[in-house]
Amino acid sequence: MQAILYVSHGTRKRSGRKEVYSSLAPVIKKVNSPLQKICFLQFSRPTLLEGIEMCVKEGATTIIIVPLLLLKADHATYDIPQAIISARRKYPFIQFIYEEPLGEEEKLIDALYEALLMKQFLEVPQRHVLLVGRGGRSPQVKQHLIQVSERLQRKLPETEITICFLYGHKPHFQDIVNEATEKQRFILPFLLFDGRLFASLTQAAKKKGWILCDTLGSSAHVRDIVTKRINRWLTDKEKERGEVYVITNDK
Template identity: 35%
Template sequence: MERQGVLYISHGSRVPEATKEAMECIQLAMKKIDIPLQEIVYIEISKPSIEEGIELLVSQGALRIAVVPVLLLSAGHYYKDIPYELEKAKERFPNIYFCLGKPIGVQDQLIDILAERIHEKQTTVSPDIRILLVGRGSRNDETRRDIESIADKLKRKLQVQSIDTGYLAALEPRFEQALHKLLSETNSPVIVVPYLWFTGILMQSMQKKIDSLNSDGKEVILCRQIGNHPAIVAALINRVMETAEFNVNEYFYQGV
């Protein structure tokens, strides 16, 4: 079989801790994948870039490259930014086969992680507890459907009456709007569950807002991000293997 490479594409961040967390998570997956040529790159801000990562793999002899988005959901980066970079790479390396894999998506094992993050903060979860699930948000309609699906699955897993949703960008209600609405409806604590893979600016801004509310006498509890949980490392490994297997059949990405 021609030499296989794997290109992991993470988001990138101005927060060093976020880049470190992403790299550590991906490296956990890389150690369990028997493919010698593997590189980590970033969509923006951090280095190396997608273009630089492809150059590295090709220079090491890769003829087939499995492109794995280290993203939770399908949105602008998946539908626009990454394909744009692959189109450029295909023009430059016409004899290299590229296969673009899927983001992690809505999986039951991720619902388990969210439930675990809630139990870390709230050992006993009563049916009437108020929970706010917060997604990154995008202009793609699929994002809202996915977040609402995740909220419904989490509600059933926890056996609670309802879970509200909010977004950090592009979609309504925005995080702060949804949070203020919940606080106006209850005197009980509100649990905020970020549907974010790694820490970064978004987690910091949420924490800052919550700290401000808590100093005003409210009780808002922010759960940890998904992070390097073993279940999401396993989900990432599955995506890599799916994408690498597609590289030997008709589904490889060859541009237009």
Template identity: 30%
Template sequence: MTRAILYVGHGTRSKKGAEEAKEFLGRVIARVDAPIQEISFLELTEPYIPEGFGRCVAKGATEITVVPIFLLTAGHIKEDIPEALETLRVKYPDVSVEVAPAFGVQERIVDAISELVKTSIGKVDPVDSVLVVGRGSSDPAIHGAFAEIKAGLEERLGVSRVSVCYLAATTPLFAEGIESISFEADGRVLVVPYLLFAGLLLSEVEREVRKRNRAGQDIVLIEPLSRHGAIQDIVVERASGKEDVRVATVDH
């Protein structure tokens, strides 16, 4: 049996975001002991899943572990990736396929966010507020996941308020979220994009933060999550079949 790893990112129309994702996965590949490793994307960025899968097979893969580079389990994980793989299972019936889970809500991801915040601003003041900005999904489970993330950040950062908003598909949307928290904040507003990489969605957040800072507000945009080493570690573990025991959901 010859094992291959197929990494599946979301994809983006942003050239910067696509390059950032590929560079990140290049660093992961360098750490994973597997004879065949290929990168693919669900949409918007090439190569797509069928091409990446085909490359694995062409190199002799007889079993493929698909590693989704997705933070939370929603429609892409539950529907889109399985649909794409089902066609490939039919096309390549002699190749066994396993799919690793999305990252989920993990203690160390919330720890990583807390560390990114503290690296960006130094000491967190209790009067500061945090706005967590998710990509958004029509899957109702997303709200439960972000409730856990919110509670974990409240505990770790000790700020007066943590709010959640989304960039698409569900409410409250980002425009409402940042307006509300900016109006009520006594200290700084720390905007935490719950996104892995740069891209058009993050650019939208960046523009709004710059606009509000020019207007005299004190808003700090925290870096996307892939800038923290814990995210790379999680992907390496998924690809290596050695998931860390700390995959339990946030304990609060």
């Protein structure tokens, strides 16, 4: 039996955990699989290893691990693969399928665009957007956000888009907030769910009088991406699966 295991970053905020479950509820309804679980990488439970154990106990023979992550940062490239390696030692009879993070999909650009529209962005004469990424240590993280901003710029040619990060890479979000003189900016989080990092954006928006857009996790576009990723593993037609996946058993 195939199991679907959704892996979220995790947060200490109860509201953030509730948001993960509510955002995934429509996906779980759409996906034709009797065994679907949600787990977290940190701050919340069940953990990834606990999620795998739950799936095994309920009869899974294949576990499709779907990371609810936007970028190929440390969690996607190290933490999750290491957890899968540990699980394979314990459950050598289980096949693990590890999907890619969501960040390469064009629908994410649509989600960002709609997040701006929901705040009446097009009604503002001078449009300044601060696209805020989580950050990290990998050079790929910064390059990816640059590419995202370029793709969003094509949808908004008359908009000034500046990228920044909450930690790790520069420019830092707080530095831009401290130095900015503009009376109005739109803070556009490249984040899926509410959490401690989102709280810092909320505080800055109140301080500067800027407009804070919503996170992306509840976007129908993001739900469509996740559903598509899963459904290609529930079909018998291999050509529908594409090439963007990793089967950890083969390594």
